Amino acid sequence: MIDLKQDYFALFGLVPAFSIDMERLEQAYIDIQARVHPDRFAHLSDTEKRLSMQWATHANEAFRTLKSPLNRGHYLLELRGVDPGFDTNTAMAPDFLMEQMEWREALGEATDAADEDALDDLSRRLRQNARALEAELARQLDEAGDLEGAADSVRRMKFLEKLQHEINDALTALES
Amino acid sequence: MALLQISEPGMSTAPHQHRLAVGIDLGTTNSLVATVRNGVPQCLQDDDGKLLLPSVVHYLPDGQIVVGRKAQATQATDPRNTIISVKRFMGRGLKDVAHVETMPYDFVDAAGMVRLRTVQGVKSPVEVSAEILKDLRLRAERSLGGELTGAVITVPAYFDDAQRQATKDAARLAGLNVLRLLNEPTAAAIAYGLENASEGVYAVYDLGGGTFDISVLRLSRGIFEVVSTSGDAALGGDDFDHRLFCWILDNAGISLPSDRDSRRLLMKAREVKEHLSFDESVPIRLSLDSGDEVDLVIDRQVFVEITRPLVDKTLRPVKKALRDAGLSPEDVKGVVMVGGATRMPHVQKAVGEFFGQTPLTNLDPDTVVAIGAAMQANVLAGNRAADEEWLLLDVIPLSLGIETMGGLAEKIIPRNSTIPTARAQDFTTFKDGQTAMSFHVVQGERELVADCRSLARFELRGIPPMVAGAARIRVTFQVDADGLLSVSAREVTTGVEARIEVKPSYGLADDEVAGMLKSGFEHAQADMERRGLAEQQVEAARVIEATEKALLTDGTLLNDTERAALDSALGALRDAAAGNEVRAIKLQLEAFNRASNEFASRRMDKSIRSALAGHKIDELRI
Numbered sequence: 001m002i003d004l005k006q007d008y009f010a011l012f013g014l015v016p017a018f019s020i021d022m023e024r025l026e027q028a029y030i031d032i033q034a035r036v037h038p039d040r041f042a043h044l045s046d047t048e049k050r051l052s053m054q055w056a057t058h059a060n061e062a063f064r065t066l067k068s069p070l071n072r073g074h075y076l077l078e079l080r081g082v083d084p085g086f087d088t089n090t091a092m093a094p095d096f097l098m099e100q101m102e103w104r105e106a107l108g109e110a111t112d113a114a115d116e117d118a119l120d121d122l123s124r125r126l127r128q129n130a131r132a133l134e135a136e137l138a139r140q141l142d143e144a145g146d147l148e149g150a151a152d153s154v155r156r157m158k159f160l161e162k163l164q165h166e167i168n169d170a171l172t173a174l175e176s
Numbered sequence: 177m178a179l180l181q182i183s184e185p186g187m188s189t190a191p192h193q194h195r196l197a198v199g200i201d202l203g204t205t206n207s208l209v210a211t212v213r214n215g216v217p218q219c220l221q222d223d224d225g226k227l228l229l230p231s232v233v234h235y236l237p238d239g240q241i242v243v244g245r246k247a248q249a250t251q252a253t254d255p256r257n258t259i260i261s262v263k264r265f266m267g268r269g270l271k272d273v274a275h276v277e278t279m280p281y282d283f284v285d286a287a288g289m290v291r292l293r294t295v296q297g298v299k300s301p302v303e304v305s306a307e308i309l310k311d312l313r314l315r316a317e318r319s320l321g322g323e324l325t326g327a328v329i330t331v332p333a334y335f336d337d338a339q340r341q342a343t344k345d346a347a348r349l350a351g352l353n354v355l356r357l358l359n360e361p362t363a364a365a366i367a368y369g370l371e372n373a374s375e376g377v378y379a380v381y382d383l384g385g386g387t388f389d390i391s392v393l394r395l396s397r398g399i400f401e402v403v404s405t406s407g408d409a410a411l412g413g414d415d416f417d418h419r420l421f422c423w424i425l426d427n428a429g430i431s432l433p434s435d436r437d438s439r440r441l442l443m444k445a446r447e448v449k450e451h452l453s454f455d456e457s458v459p460i461r462l463s464l465d466s467g468d469e470v471d472l473v474i475d476r477q478v479f480v481e482i483t484r485p486l487v488d489k490t491l492r493p494v495k496k497a498l499r500d501a502g503l504s505p506e507d508v509k510g511v512v513m514v515g516g517a518t519r520m521p522h523v524q525k526a527v528g529e530f531f532g533q534t535p536l537t538n539l540d541p542d543t544v545v546a547i548g549a550a551m552q553a554n555v556l557a558g559n560r561a562a563d564e565e566w567l568l569l570d571v572i573p574l575s576l577g578i579e580t581m582g583g584l585a586e587k588i589i590p591r592n593s594t595i596p597t598a599r600a601q602d603f604t605t606f607k608d609g610q611t612a613m614s615f616h617v618v619q620g621e622r623e624l625v626a627d628c629r630s631l632a633r634f635e636l637r638g639i640p641p642m643v644a645g646a647a648r649i650r651v652t653f654q655v656d657a658d659g660l661l662s663v664s665a666r667e668v669t670t671g672v673e674a675r676i677e678v679k680p681s682y683g684l685a686d687d688e689v690a691g692m693l694k695s696g697f698e699h700a701q702a703d704m705e706r707r708g709l710a711e712q713q714v715e716a717a718r719v720i721e722a723t724e725k726a727l728l729t730d731g732t733l734l735n736d737t738e739r740a741a742l743d744s745a746l747g748a749l750r751d752a753a754a755g756n757e758v759r760a761i762k763l764q765l766e767a768f769n770r771a772s773n774e775f776a777s778r779r780m781d782k783s784i785r786s787a788l789a790g791h792k793i794d795e796l797r798i
Contacts, residue, residue, distance in 0.1 A: 012788075013788045028787075028788065030399055030567065031787040031788070032784055032787050032788075033567060033569065034565065034567050034787070035780075035783045035784060035787050036780065036783070036784065037567060037568075037569075037657075038596060038656070038657040039356070039552075039555060039556060039567070039568060039657065042326075042355050042356065042556035042557070042558075043195070043325075043355075043556060043557055043558035043718060043722070044558075044718070044719070044722050045718075045719045045722065045723075045765075045768070045769055045772065045776070046765075046769050047769040047770075047772050047773050047776045048722075048776050048780075051776055051777060051780050052780070053596050053656060053657070055780060055784070056596050056657075057596045057597055057598045057654070060593075060594045060595070060596065060597050061597065061598070061599075063594075064593070064594070168499055168500075171499065172492075172495075172496055172499070175492045175495055175496070
């Protein structure tokens, strides 16, 4: 029996790794949803409806986790018994902290000046940065087996994601 | 894609087994019902050959309730008892409703949801909506010649949990079995996408009478994946009428019109707005009860200017939805226009300019939602042919969270999460020896709880006394395929289990809904019982048929003992269904559901394995 607790990679027939074939992931997700989605069971018994909801929920959670580089990296660390410690481990390299402060300063200035272009530009630079971190994380997890380094990369990605949310919120606030 | 209907051997596509299912677009201004007949989706007409049912309900002193065109015709003579645009009040408190000062109703501010005092007593918006739905149910049953198996009811994508729950309750009250609540723009995308075999990223811009939605969807080979959605649940064609109404008052020098004059001016404003979509200038002439004479002319350009802020207001959610999807306007292949208000040329122009392309207006913006809902209802009722497969993946529009210290909202499920979904988060105690914890469930994007919508409050008791911070209370949010939330909480460190499940409501308690069900005059006791029995019998027949079919294909998943047990449960259910005891059928259904759990699990397992196996074959070929 397929276990709802089995790892998400196995659910989609993938080898656990940071670098995955996104097209295959998406196709496997669609193939599974096509079979378990509640729309397929709306005319059946309550037992089947309940099972369908459990499975569809599980597939959605698994897909959400593997689709995002940050969540996928975090999940792989968990599978290997490493807690990135988002709340507890705040010791970051000085250069990263400096960079963080610069980002925040730029965000504050652009927000105060209601400068949409500056916010967009910031968002673009952030994405470039995130991509570089993803490449590094792929190397750490899939090649070097450097779990400590990977945990550090994941923490950095978490910072960038938070910043991206703040930029989006600032942009939304500008429009209203 | 061309959808050929080829039935799988043994599948029920024979006409007598076709289950009657409808899609209902419960609109602010008009409502419609549609079905799929002989593979063709179509809206159903009333006795006068009309498709649109004006969403107007008139309560008369003699206990009669008139719905639709007739009620609309008398709205100016009895405005207080003639409810229009009731959708704006669904799941809303008095403070949430815009322009109350110009509405001719006798509002009663009840907890959770506003009520209206009429000549037939205080009515909740749920009851008023149920009258509209009942009218459509009866129309469908006359037209199709039988009782309905179920209905898909559409809701604005941006409706929150309270509004969705209110809509579902209204449908129950109208005697409908709700197969699914479906988001309006998604319904439109189904109708549009299947018709045009669309592939790629599409935006659906849906400006209805009282609500605005924007959904961004990815369409590919029968998959309708909603990527993001946004909107404004209190912005629609009504607001354009209201601007025009205010312009008329200003320019005719009228202040504080009576209820009747207000309603007549509002009707006039709507009529003038519709004419302005075709004519460059329109005369406004009206004699009021007060003796005032209105004699004005309005140019389209003036109308465009006074309503520009409203059009601009729709573009903000559009930008937000694109940002959430990580897309730019250029990535969008087509923009589907839905809702009567998108007929206004300046709305089309603004949307066209924003996306840099001419919006798609080739589908009737009034009927496309009902058509899409009918197609979905047909699939959900199990009428779908084997290769008529398409899959719908929708999202929740607003984040769901819980109040934490300092009045802050902690998001548990972020907006645009694909449904169904569940997410858990752990919380802990604040004081030593704390044995109870209270939770406040909220919906919205703002950081402060005060700025979000309050959905429910509940308490978890019986937490074993521990030092502060030692207990771990796991709160789980589950959102089902209708976009409706249920919440549970339990303490996980000790063996002691304190557990609670809540369904958020909006002040209309379950027994209140039950009370309404009973008091409905059309639902006389005998009628209720007859309907209850019929429902259980249909349910039992459905389960028996589905199980027999499943046993034919997957019977080998059970060993002889298991098979015998299932057969005996099936026999007991069959016997009960042949009788007239509602309770007996219900009990046997429950017993059968328990007995079939293992079989259903194994079938699901087999199905998922074969989905993955299909993959591995693909890989080998490469």
